[in-house]
Amino acid sequence: MMREDVNVGRQFNNARREAMQFHPPFSAIVIGAGIVGASTAYFLAKRGVAVQLIDASAPASEATGAADGAVSVASKRPGPMMAAALSGVRLYATLAKEGVFAGAFKHRSTFIVAASDEECAVLEAHSAALATVGVRVDTLSAANLHQRFPVLSLKARLGVEVHDDGHAIGYQIVHRLLTAAQITVDRNTKVDGLAIAKGGRSVTGVSTRRGTIEADAVVIAAGTGSAEFLNAAGVLTPRKGQLLVTERAPRLNAAMPGAIMSGRYLLSKGTQKMANSTPARGLGLVIDPLVTGQFLIGGTREEFGDRQSNDIDAVSRILAEAVALVPGLASLRLLRSFSGLRTAVVDGLPLVGRMPGFDNAYIATGFEGDGICLGPVTGKSIVQLICGEAPEVDLTPFDPSRFERSGEKL
Amino acid sequence: MIDPEVIVIGGGPAGIAAAIEVAGCGYAVEVVEQRDSLGGAIHRQPIKGVAPISQASGPKARWRALSDDFASARIPVRYRSIFLGVDADGLVLFENRLACSVERLQAKAVIVATGAVEKVLPRPGWHMAKVSTAGGLQVMMKETGRAPKGRVLLAGNGPLLIAVTAQMARLGNPPVAIVEAGDPLGRTGAGFSMLGHMSLVREAFGYLRTIYLRGIPWMRASQLTAIERDDTSLIAVVRRANGREQRIPVDRIGLHDGIRPNDFALPNEKATSVAGPVILRAGDCRESLGAFAAEADGRRAGRAVAEILSGGHERADLGCVKIERARRAQEVLSTLFAPVGGACPISSLPADTILCRCEGKTVGDLRSLCERADRLTGREIKHNGRFAMGLCQGRFCAANTAALMAEIWPQAPAPVAEDLTGRRWPIRPVSIAALTGARATSTEHE
Amino acid sequence: MTSRAFGWMGQCIPFRDGETVASALETAGVYTLGADALGQETRYFCGIGACQCCLVRIDGVVREACITPARSEMTVETMEVRRD
Numbered sequence: 001m002m003r004e005d006v007n008v009g010r011q012f013n014n015a016r017r018e019a020m021q022f023h024p025p026f027s028a029i030v031i032g033a034g035i036v037g038a039s040t041a042y043f044l045a046k047r048g049v050a051v052q053l054i055d056a057s058a059p060a061s062e063a064t065g066a067a068d069g070a071v072s073v074a075s076k077r078p079g080p081m082m083a084a085a086l087s088g089v090r091l092y093a094t095l096a097k098e099g100v101f102a103g104a105f106k107h108r109s110t111f112i113v114a115a116s117d118e119e120c121a122v123l124e125a126h127s128a129a130l131a132t133v134g135v136r137v138d139t140l141s142a143a144n145l146h147q148r149f150p151v152l153s154l155k156a157r158l159g160v161e162v163h164d165d166g167h168a169i170g171y172q173i174v175h176r177l178l179t180a181a182q183i184t185v186d187r188n189t190k191v192d193g194l195a196i197a198k199g200g201r202s203v204t205g206v207s208t209r210r211g212t213i214e215a216d217a218v219v220i221a222a223g224t225g226s227a228e229f230l231n232a233a234g235v236l237t238p239r240k241g242q243l244l245v246t247e248r249a250p251r252l253n254a255a256m257p258g259a260i261m262s263g264r265y266l267l268s269k270g271t272q273k274m275a276n277s278t279p280a281r282g283l284g285l286v287i288d289p290l291v292t293g294q295f296l297i298g299g300t301r302e303e304f305g306d307r308q309s310n311d312i313d314a315v316s317r318i319l320a321e322a323v324a325l326v327p328g329l330a331s332l333r334l335l336r337s338f339s340g341l342r343t344a345v346v347d348g349l350p351l352v353g354r355m356p357g358f359d360n361a362y363i364a365t366g367f368e369g370d371g372i373c374l375g376p377v378t379g380k381s382i383v384q385l386i387c388g389e390a391p392e393v394d395l396t397p398f399d400p401s402r403f404e405r406s407g408e409k410l
Numbered sequence: 411m412i413d414p415e416v417i418v419i420g421g422g423p424a425g426i427a428a429a430i431e432v433a434g435c436g437y438a439v440e441v442v443e444q445r446d447s448l449g450g451a452i453h454r455q456p457i458k459g460v461a462p463i464s465q466a467s468g469p470k471a472r473w474r475a476l477s478d479d480f481a482s483a484r485i486p487v488r489y490r491s492i493f494l495g496v497d498a499d500g501l502v503l504f505e506n507r508l509a510c511s512v513e514r515l516q517a518k519a520v521i522v523a524t525g526a527v528e529k530v531l532p533r534p535g536w537h538m539a540k541v542s543t544a545g546g547l548q549v550m551m552k553e554t555g556r557a558p559k560g561r562v563l564l565a566g567n568g569p570l571l572i573a574v575t576a577q578m579a580r581l582g583n584p585p586v587a588i589v590e591a592g593d594p595l596g597r598t599g600a601g602f603s604m605l606g607h608m609s610l611v612r613e614a615f616g617y618l619r620t621i622y623l624r625g626i627p628w629m630r631a632s633q634l635t636a637i638e639r640d641d642t643s644l645i646a647v648v649r650r651a652n653g654r655e656q657r658i659p660v661d662r663i664g665l666h667d668g669i670r671p672n673d674f675a676l677p678n679e680k681a682t683s684v685a686g687p688v689i690l691r692a693g694d695c696r697e698s699l700g701a702f703a704a705e706a707d708g709r710r711a712g713r714a715v716a717e718i719l720s721g722g723h724e725r726a727d728l729g730c731v732k733i734e735r736a737r738r739a740q741e742v743l744s745t746l747f748a749p750v751g752g753a754c755p756i757s758s759l760p761a762d763t764i765l766c767r768c769e770g771k772t773v774g775d776l777r778s779l780c781e782r783a784d785r786l787t788g789r790e791i792k793h794n795g796r797f798a799m800g801l802c803q804g805r806f807c808a809a810n811t812a813a814l815m816a817e818i819w820p821q822a823p824a825p826v827a828e829d830l831t832g833r834r835w836p837i838r839p840v841s842i843a844a845l846t847g848a849r850a851t852s853t854e855h856e
Numbered sequence: 857m858t859s860r861a862f863g864w865m866g867q868c869i870p871f872r873d874g875e876t877v878a879s880a881l882e883t884a885g886v887y888t889l890g891a892d893a894l895g896q897e898t899r900y901f902c903g904i905g906a907c908q909c910c911l912v913r914i915d916g917v918v919r920e921a922c923i924t925p926a927r928s929e930m931t932v933e934t935m936e937v938r939r940d
Contacts, residue, residue: 184784248893309498457874539899546903801908
């Protein structure tokens with residue numbers, strides 16, 4: 001594990017730094033105080049970089065504040081996102097051990113359960129795929145499943161326990177990061193644009209209604225709001241999700257050895273990856289027992305992103321599926337419903353890397369539903385990139401210039 | 411069953427008046443009421459065989475007239491139905507407690523008349539058993555015709571305390587004392603202004619006469635600073651006007667620091683039926699001015715809805731005079747009852763004083779959360795401190811939390827309760843069994 | 857009128873027609889209605905269903921005692937009771 005130390009950063013790879021004009025900046029601006037921006041600011045601050053974190057409203061006010069909080073590889077397929085998620089989960093464990101995330105990261109298994117032939121088939125294939133990349137999985141027959149997870153409905157026919165997963169609440173993680181690094185956020189500050197240096201190859205800062213703020217580097221982590229800096233209509237798309245929280249039920253909560261993910265989640269997520277066949281509203285059920293004794297139940301994936309509100313149709317469908325898998329939930333009350341807009345990229349991979357055309361502007365957004373899992377490790381990786389180090393996560397597949405190449409001008 | 415065109419939420423004076431008005435304009439209207447009788451908290455009906463609690467003659471007559479009108483308008487009422495909100499598709503949602511189901515209605519307009527809630531300022535020990543709101547004790551009295559038993563102390567601020575005192579006295583168990591932060595008898599200027607509102611004066615004289623004749627101590631300019639408990643009693647720690655501390659053993663305490671609109675998480679008003687129903691508020695949940703103004707405001711909202719639905723525009727001047735008069739009366743009352751020496755700052759309370767009862771969060775918890783260079787928003791305070799995140803959804807802590815935030819950060823724009831509570835449905839916790847049509851099991855386990 | 861009563865934690869709580877669960881319990885001298893999920897004692901407080909402090913389990917379903925009319929066939933329990 002690399003030491004995040006000012007000197008290490010400065011002394012690292014002199015030759016490469018000169019060639020690529022890498023300098024650990026003295027100052028940096030991060031636009032967007034969601035989990036990605038807060039993580040980036042945290043890792044910059046830890047290296048002694050003077051960070052200004054700017055948000056159009058307040059920390060964790062968009063997708064991060066309305067996320068399901070899965071820190072999980074359970075639904076991933078082998079590939080770059082899986083690799084990133086594995087690093088992401090490891091970083092959570094490390095930061096929990098170091099204290100920054102202590103008590104805010106719940107280590108737990110994810111149980112993917114299948115109730116139909118179709119789900120069983122998908123789940124078996126998925127479990128095998130997880131095993132090939134070294135994820136610890138146990139396949140549980142109906143009998144074993146009900147022994148391990150007695151509150152589960154008998155409708156569950158097959159289960160796969162994905163070990164070493166976890167859960168964290170997005171807004172709590174942001175708060176921990178900001179508090180630990182003593183970062184003050186410029187709230188209610190909308191960035192109108194990047195201030196571009198003469199020659200157009202680098203930025204000098206950002207312009208806001210309070211004037212121009214200068215810095216040596218700028219990182220855009222503004223979720224859906226990033227689009228206006230990219231001049232790339234159609235690359236980012238909002239995808240709405242609705243989520244629910246119940247009242248506390250300590251005993252039922254304690255009887256759940258992990259989160260439940262419906263096998264249908266894989267189906268719903270799978271179809272999302274296929275172009276032109278995306279359903280307008282997918283429903284992938286996840287039931288997460290929270291440390292408070294409450295349950296977080298989600299969620300929808302909706303193509304329209306214009307309404308940050310909840311509808312009774314979605315809410316009752318989510319709950320009906322939840323009760324079908326865990327009948328005990330029927331005796332609880334729904335306390336809160338909420339929704340948010342995930343920022344999705346058309347090809348299903350996030351945008352993380354240098355902004356095409358600029359030496360010192362970076363972008364990190366488009367994690368769709370994986371921001372909580374990938375936010376901290378992305379922040380760490382992009383800071384490594386900024387400082388001329390090899391990023392912890394291979395960012396090549398996420399390079400924003402891929403759209404430039406395919407003709408979609410960024 | 412055909413969905414009604416207009417739904418009125420709440421069967422108190424505002425809701426009933428609004429429904430009568432809407433029905434009179436020819437629209438099909440229904441009232442949704444959480445209890446099994448109409449009247450709201452102000453005209454809570456006694457149970458069978460119990461005589462109604464004594465009430466000033468004016469309000470009593472007005473309610474009788476209003477409920478007669480309502481009865482003759484034959485407006486359907488959905489009793490034991492709890493309003494949950496209006497969803498993204500504009501459906502009006504409520505939990506039917508009798509049928510154990512959640513019902514959704516497609517209406518052209520909704521008039522929300524959910525009344526007021528009492529303000530209760532935090533004090534050490536306020537969260538303990540046998541401590542209720544004074545209004546809570548009053549509601550029970552109205553319903554059962556019985557005063558709360560044992561030695562009862564009423565404390566806080568405002569005219570409701572003397573009203574409850576008089577009612578308890580007439581039911582045979584007057585409180586041992588009233589602890590009042592204001593000193594209405596010491597404010598002669600405001601007292602003279604009261605003469606402009608003779609019905610209030612008559613009502614107040616009635617209460618004060620009872621209090622005087624029974625010799626009930628009305629401790630003015632005094633504060634209930636803490637509630638403690640020993641083996642058998644609660645101990646009310648009272649700081650008197652002269653600074654002396656007095657410890658009064660009691661069995662029951664009723665707290666009350668005024669009232670405020672019960673507008674928590676309510677959908678915003680909306681004066682058009684494009685993309686979802688017209689939504690208007692009426693009565694105390696719009697502005698807490700009491701039953702008389704609530705009735706007038708209900709009529710205003712009812713006419714406004716009829717006006718909008720018939721293609722016209724909401725007229726702002728409807729019913730203004732009575733409401734303006736009630737507003738002035740409330741201003742006089744609040745001057746008269748203004749706490750002596752100003753309101754006690756929440757930041758001066760001991761750190762372990764419960765601020766958010768549902769989540770068990772204290773004054774000290776909020777103070778330490780705020781110990782940082784930048785100012786957190788209400789939503790951040792909610793998320794990271796769990797204030798207003800519990801079952802009451804902020805009804806009893808959001809305003810106090812916002813007030814303490816304002817004390818901690820005096821330079822910042824003062825946060826309000828809504829910054830913490832937001833506006834999401836369900837506005838009350840709702841049974842998942844009712845939402846899904848599932849049967850609630852009697853245990854958490856299968 | 858002994859038939860008008862509901863069960864509360866092994867006790868028989870008489871009530872009058874139309875009375876709420878909360879006021880019947882108060883009349884019977886029951887002031888602490890158990891404990892909530894955080895272990896704090898629950899009690900009658902606001903009387904209008906707003907504060908959620910008087911939650912009890914009525915025939916297994918969580919209800920506000922202050923707005924729920926009492927019925928003879930009811931079983932009312934503290935929140936923490938589970939029959940499992």
